[in-house]
Amino acid sequence: MTLAPDTTRPIFVAQDVTRVFRTGAVEVRALRGVTLSLQEGEMVVLLGASGSGKSTFMNILGGLDKPTEGQVFFRETELTRASDAELTRYRRDHVGFVFQFYNLVPSLTACENVALVTEIARNPLRPEAALELMGLGGRLDHFPAELSGGEQQRVAIARAIAKQPDVLLCDEPTGALDSKTGVQVLEALCRVNEELGTATVLITHNADIQRIAHRVVTLTDGRVSSDEPNTARVSPAEVSW
Amino acid sequence: MKALDRKLLRDLRRIWAQSLAIAMVLACGIMIMVAAQSTQRALTGTQAAYYDHHRFADIFAQATRAPNGLLAEIAEIDGVAQVDGRISFHAVLDIDGVGAPAMGRIVSMPPDPSVGLNVPLVRRGRLPDPDQLSQIALNEPFAEAHGLVPGSTLRAVLNGQLRELEVTGWVLSPEFIYTVAPGMMMPDDSRFGVIWLNEAGAAALKDMEGAFNDVALRLARGADTRAVIAELDHLLEPFGGVGAQPRTDQTSHAFLDSELQQLGALALFLPPIFLLVAGFLVNMVLTRLIAMERAQIGLMRALGYHRLEIGAHYMKLAGLIGVLGLAIGWGAGWWLGEGMLAIYGDFFRFPFLMRDPALGAVALSGALGLLAVFLGAFRAMNAAIRLAPAEAMSPPAPPRFSRGRADRLLVALRLRQSAMMILRSILRWPGRAAITVLGVSMSVGVLVSSYFVFDAIAVVQERVFDQGNRQQVTLALASAEPARAVEDAYALPGVVAAEGGYAVPVRLINGHRTHLTAMQAHGEGAQLARLIDDYTGPVTLPGAGLVLPERLARNLDVRPGSRVQVELLTPPREVLDLPVTRVIHQSFGGEVHISQAALFEAMRIAPQVNQIHLRVDPAQMAALQERIKTLPAIAGLSDWQDVRDQFDATLNESLLTMALIYTTIGLMIAVGVVYNAARIQLSERSHELATLRVLGFTRAEVGFVLVGEIMLLAVLAVPIGWLLGYQFAQGMVEAISTDVVQLPFAISRRTFAMASIAVLLAALASVLLVRRRLDRVDLASALKARD
Ligand SMILES: Nc1ncnc2c1ncn2[C@@H]1O[C@H](COP(=O)(O)OP(=O)(O)O)[C@@H](O)[C@H]1O
């Protein structure tokens, strides 16, 4: 089954989002008025130079951070008004994260790292099933240190999808990987997007990866500099590294 | 099991040695608290039950000779439940095969002692037949010391004659748990015994038919002790009453209570130090763990864990360390308590022991122990779980090496780079350095304050024996004699010097405060028995006026310049109004002192003596002892060399055990703190240290950076530890001072040195244990690891 993105129902709406970091006397304007909406089931690639504000924006979408100004809606919920406890609930119930450095808990096995999420989720897959889906059925009892980078990242993806999230936020998930394992990870993400219909935001600075997206958004200096649908999607295997 | 809990257990396993070190520090505090409390409660309970079963009297009084008819009047006093009149006196004892004479307190026993007060408990043999006037029972410790089994005999100088007495049995009595001869400071079971003699026999010996000279009272519940004593004193006064004493002043009870009081103080004094250090250690270790897991905390927040869930996770870790400490502490406390109880039980010869689990102390120690670790943990984690998740996941800003004044100073010193690394690291993690210094200094402090007891004892030995009592023998005369009796003493074998002393029972009165004690009159220029202040040495007695020991002055609320009424409790029974001229510190003894000249002038009588202090040619000692056994004028004798030997033996034995225990637990603090600090330092700087190795530094050079920092902190901690030890020792003096013993405050250089050396060695051993891990660091992976 392949689900097409539903372009009529936005899952995220961001309105004039700015984020200013203050460290001592220095002020960094990471986002300078980002307005953007993302649709249910869509696979969006977020491009931009290092320091352009991609991670900052994604953290705000994921409820890890709050904008200095502007509004962000997840469906009908205004994230910008949510309390810390509400944001925790939101992340717990709706969001799956994948980070560049995998961020696995080193003292837990692959299976336990996934269980970390399934134990608190509302309608989770079994951890074994999620890992199976990522082709890691034989690696359940391995500790992160015993897994390769690609395997670790796939454990991280399994952990992110195990709760059956509404949205998957991936911050440079292939940034630390070689091409072969990078392709495996992208394939896993595309499969989740297609088979489960999970809206996916994928940050990368590898411009070629944009070819697997439904839509490509580019950030420059904290502003959206382009927002284009991708009409010629390719499979991850065709992406050049 | 939840994944998070599994992580917890694995974390704990990874830092098991550190956790154990913390748990041990905590356990030491818990152990002392539980052991001291349970021992104290068990002994107090045993004491109460023993007193109760054996009807230990509430009030004791002595007179010269009162008719038995007076007993009915005493029984009429409001609040008196039971009265026991008896005959009691002291006598010199002569035991076969024992050269030195012993002293006995002889107490008369009614035909059926089981219905009276202070009921003796037969431990061996039987009580004397009521119609056998020369049969006696002995108190067990004395009988045991001389092997006076039932059937054996001893002789006593009674009424001017040497009489043979037959031992029928050994007994114990709640009245004589602690048997201290009059004028002595410690029990000496071979020199002082209690002898129970039939009433009729005692009466015949002392011409006391139909009369008594000693009375014990049991009070009804809720009776007013002071009022009863006042009435009793009033009734006894015409018959030579020397003032009734409440149970609290009864010698045996006062000594026993003093011991129990000290145990109670012990339960409160040291534990807080250990709990405090344990709290700091948890804080230090958790701070590091959380710093290392900062990204994981952010991750878990991102995954949807609430910050309280994450907080609970780290609290659980602290809780597990706490529970481990409690379990060890409770177990060790129970074990130590059992041991202490056995020792004390033996020492006091309680016929039975009522154990007390001290559940209150167990619960309290548990609550305080957990509170300490939780507070430590809370401080460590509070900031971390408050970080916004995005911030937590980004690596912390690299530590800022200050270019402040301190750093410029370092640069100006042109130190070697390894020394520079050590100093910078201390500046970079001042919190950890502070905890290390604090912990090590506490360790030094605990040792100083436990070794100090040896110094205090040495002062007591010097003051009491070397300076205060330079006589070998003190004779107590049966009655006061004119001063020239001292000259007669030179006729005794071997006497090279003799000095007279005079002691009289008095009641000191200041307003509503009164105190029964003895007044000791000192001759001018006395060379043998001298009055000594623990801090300043020999005291010259003022021409007029009184010298009081501190405790007595405090109890009476007087200071130099105040006036005190001194009621003499022997004829002429006058009340003198005298000024207090000086207050001195004395470890033992609560007597009031005056010069003989001043006393006899105030009493308007010719000088008298009732004690004679002798310096004796050692070669003639045996001859003197033989002679004394047959002199009716002599009621008792104390051999100071013997007292001193006894003092040394009793104290050294118990003090050595104590010192060993304190050293162990005191060093536990140093080990716990240093081991943890070193492990944390190693983990924080493994990257840096590995880099040094890669650059070609030898293991020893790299080890120096690790060991050097810790030892530098330890050395810095030593003087602080001295200050703490000084404070602790002062607190200890306060805490364990009772009405019968007041330790002088004195700390020798040797104590400071020994405490420091012990702690530095323990610190060095702990850090070397950690240093070995440097050898196992895999250089390549240490360089790759981000953390
Ligand atoms: N916690 C923070 N504190 C201060 N500045 C920050 C913080 N996070 C990000 N920034 C700054 O905001 C800007 C955008 O950062 P980021 O969103 O991480 O960029 P990207 O992910 O596109 O590389 C950068 O200049 C970065 O230094």
Ligand SMILES: [Mg+2]
């Ligand atoms: Mg980024």
